[in-house]
Amino acid sequence: MAVTIDSRPQTTARNPGYPWWRRWPTRRVQLVIAWLAVITNGGIAVTGATVRVTGSGLGCPTWPQCQPGSLVPVSRSGLAAFHQAVEFTNRTLTGAVLIPSLGIFLALLLNPQSRRKLTWLAAVLPFGVLVQAVWGGITVRTGLAWWTVAPHLLLSLALLFVAIVVLVRVGETDAPAVDVVPRALKLLSWATVGVLVLLCMAGTLVTAAGPHGGDSSTPRLDYPVEKLAQLHADLMFLYFGLLIAMTVGFLAVKAPRKLVRRTVVLILVTGAQGAIGLVQYATGVPEALVVSHVLGAVVLTATAAAVALSTRTRIPAR
Numbered sequence: 419m420a421v422t423i424d425s426r427p428q429t430t431a432r433n434p435g436y437p438w439w440r441r442w443p444t445r446r447v448q449l450v451i452a453w454l455a456v457i458t459n460g461g462i463a464v465t466g467a468t469v470r471v472t473g474s475g476l477g478c479p480t481w482p483q484c485q486p487g488s489l490v491p492v493s494r495s496g497l498a499a500f501h502q503a504v505e506f507t508n509r510t511l512t513g514a515v516l517i518p519s520l521g522i523f524l525a526l527l528l529n530p531q532s533r534r535k536l537t538w539l540a541a542v543l544p545f546g547v548l549v550q551a552v553w554g555g556i557t558v559r560t561g562l563a564w565w566t567v568a569p570h571l572l573l574s575l576a577l578l579f580v581a582i583v584v585l586v587r588v589g590e591t592d593a594p595a596v597d598v599v600p601r602a603l604k605l606l607s608w609a610t611v612g613v614l615v616l617l618c619m620a621g622t623l624v625t626a627a628g629p630h631g632g633d634s635s636t637p638r639l640d641y642p643v644e645k646l647a648q649l650h651a652d653l654m655f656l657y658f659g660l661l662i663a664m665t666v667g668f669l670a671v672k673a674p675r676k677l678v679r680r681t682v683v684l685i686l687v688t689g690a691q692g693a694i695g696l697v698q699y700a701t702g703v704p705e706a707l708v709v710s711h712v713l714g715a716v717v718l719t720a721t722a723a724a725v726a727l728s729t730r731t732r733i734p735a736r
Contacts, residue, residue, distance in 0.1 A: 453585060459578045476558065482555060520543070542580050578723075579723045603667045610657060610664060611726050691717075
């Protein structure tokens with residue numbers, strides 16, 4: 419009797435039955451690209467703040483060109499070369515943000531182990547970067563109107579949050595999520611994210627009424643900066659109080675140590691961010707502290723995302 423030998427590759431967790439060239443990009447490659455997307459989406463917010471505090475927002479006074487008839491800076495009377503260089507560099511960095519943002523989407527799309535929901539979530543990143551580029555053009559063409567500058571930062575923080583979610587999900591399987599704390603505490607963790615959104619929105623309004631508009635001739639938001647700063651501070655105290663309550667809840671239910679550690683880090687970051695805000699308000703909003711405050715907002719957003727996502731777990735991907 420003839421014996422038939424099955425020569426097809428056996429499917430296992432490490433060998434899903436595809437030749438190596440069809441298993442690329444691997445999970446490790448996806449994680450590297452996802453990390454780059456996180457770093458660049460956070461970094462562009464900080465460089466944007468640098469443009470604003472140096473008064474370089476109109477260093478390239480048109481868009482998509484830097485100068486009329488030129489995509490790159492050119493020597494012009496009455497326009498400082500430094501301001502041109504700062505603004506043009508920030509525009510160029512958009513490409514550095516787009517590459518990993520598009521890269522993680524393509525890495526998930528091309529992998530034969532289809533993860534449709536995660537792939538479409540990752541698609542938000544390159545689309546959002548393109549929206550940012552177009553919105554930057556609107557910002558320039560409106561002469562850095564405050565109502566165009568404020569959403570620019572908020573969109574960067576939103577894309578950073580999405581990038582964190584993608585990074586976490588790349589490292590997990592698609593098994594059903596399991597809560598590691600009671601539902602009430604999970605909802606509280608996401609409620610703190612909602613308050614953080616309001617806190618960041620209020621912060622952009624304070625900046626809109628403050629002295630750093632990106633150009634010396636830019637009109638500012640015509641509203642008392644003291645009242646906006648008070649609103650911003652009140653939301654900070656509310657946010658901080660919710661974090662304390664959430665931490666007490668986590669300790670009471672003996673939440674996983676990783677979640678508690680991340681929550682403590684979030685409290686420390688929030689405290690540092692609040693201290694920077696108080697100092698910059700008391701010292702007349704110096705440029706260096708404005709950039710530090712935006713960097714703090716980036717770290718705060720990333721840490722808040724990590725805490726909210728740690729309230730549930732999935733089987734880690736291999």
